[in-house]
Amino acid sequence: MEPILDFLLGNEKSKLLFCWDQSHCTYTGYYTIERRHKPLLLKKLKKLWDKVEPELPWERGLFNEHNTLLLDDSPYKALCNPLHTAIFPYTYHFRDVRDNSLGPEGDLRAYLHALATAENVQEYVKQNPFGQRAITDKNLSWGYYLKVIEASSSPPHQAADASSAPPNQAEDDALIQQQTV
Template sequence: MSRKLHLWELSRQARMQPRFFQKQGPTLSDEGNSEEKIDSFDANDTSDVSLAIAIPPVSQSRKKLLVLDLNGLLADIVYNPSIDCTPDALVAGRAVFKRPYCDDFLKFCCERFEVGIWSSRNRKNVERFIDFLMGDMKQKLLFCWDSSYCTTTQFNTLGHKYKPLVFKDLRKLWEKHDPDLPWEKGYYNESNTLLIDDSPYKALLNPPHTAIFPHSFKFDMKDNSLGDGGDLKVYLERLASADNVQNFVEQNPLGQIAITERSQDWGFYSQVIDTCL
């Protein structure tokens, strides 16, 4: 058994407790510049913030579950945009460049899959970004999670001294650590769940082949990944009819390579994982 699989098995046996918090301690962000240090702390009062999503029931057709990131996947969210670029909106003090074909892509996802959002930004900002990017479509989300649902560590990401390193542990969904999730414990598992995130390290606590890591979207009006014939949409069209997520992902790699014991920085990441066991 590889070291990564061994570590994951130990992690699973440990059955880590979820860390649900709102205002105390650091929460996290998606970019590595100094503005993300501000966004990564719930410094703003969020006690009166609610995502106000009317959670729909899980479809009886057993659609697969997509867990979507925000920044780098659906939009490019930056603090200091180039003066040559005009953002689609200014949200929470950030310039938001919506990815081309984002609206149609989200409609497609909601038709073919059950969909949830999981961002590593704080709750207040996640709400604002979702309102802009999804509008009324947010009512179709099964959940909308923010940084408080991430597994925190005592480390920062490589090359970004202001960006805390966090994980998105899918077991919190599978084991229904949030009682408001609209399914029974065990309804979703590694065979029918896919995390889509542009940061491969965030999936390190999860079983292999339960996530894909598209290259980060940086403002580019010619980008076609989410459009008809685009690599990500075509990939998901095929996944929707596949029998097993893990088997499909293993046989059909897309985007960035997952971090494994063969990765150059595995020594660092294995140390981080060990602290979570």
Template sequence: MNESALDGDDDYEESKPNLSPQIQPKTKKLFILNQNEIVLAELFRRPYSKQFLGFCLQRFEVGVWSSARGYNIDGALKCAMGNHKEKLLFVWVGLIPMVNAEKPLYMKELQKVWNLYDSIYSRSNTLMIDDKPYRALYNPAHLSIFTKSYDINDEEDNLFDPNGELCKYLEGVYKAEDVPRHIQHNPFGLPPITPSHPDWKYYKKVQNIGPSASVLWSFLGHSAEVIVTRSTHAYCYISSCA
């Protein structure tokens, strides 16, 4: 059964992690969530989302990279996260649309996040989860996992079950020394886009165009990306050179 995002926003508990000191990392790895279609669909949270978010916040620094429009993000965050949205490292609103492709594809370029947190996060300690494998085309390999979008009519959806496969997988990522090496040897979910994909010719062309030929998502008439960080709790506008 799905969860209404309007019921019990703030009532979930975070169980204490049962983790030995020797596996406690000095700096938490960065886990980037796609809020829309992964956590939230319409006004419903994915089943077990409260427990799942608590699990993630205990083990990772969690950021949200959302395709929601900037003026909708606060309401969407409240629905998805409740008061725990203040624990997020950042919320990034805006995707990179390709302008020279045959059809628009909206990308998430991790280098932009790494530039913002220089020397703290990199390809060795970052993991992104999304429902669209093509959004990772501009990123190094083995830094993303992909899962199906949340269908509110699927009453058997248990992706976020704290005893399910995703949480077990993330526990492995949490303990891993190197994120891409772990993902490479332990694939999860939907396959990434590789040369074996039936539409690889098209996606390869998109890769070759590269982010330098793209423009930023238009937000209220401005070419900008919008980010709110935990340290400021304020919106900043990041230029394409950020």
């Protein structure tokens, strides 16, 4: 992740409060619909709000749904977060010279600049949608995503560990196939 941050942020990288990589995501035991061999990981904002890791540089309770934004190009990663606490820009392609989303006049940069002045992040995102839609019960694959949500909401001792497959992989593959047809 360091090379990507260096490329995108340069000297500005030092202004990041923290940066989490995939190891801080929640493993669900399920796989993404788009790429069936890619584990479906969640980015639970509650981990930040509850300060589950002591090295995070703030006091518990300082951050919440009104002042936190998850930015990711994969809407499924926010399945367990409150609505309007994330935006999902389309995947950035650095080799595409027409993709100026992160540039000085880019749409993402302009959006974040405006968001920085908002009093309530969640309300701003609700009033000003950006990028891909969040996954809701209106999504064609909601049945599959609901299973992911239910599995990841289980008490920790029941949740799947990183080496196990979903409870019934064949059933899940059939569900994915049925919902993507």
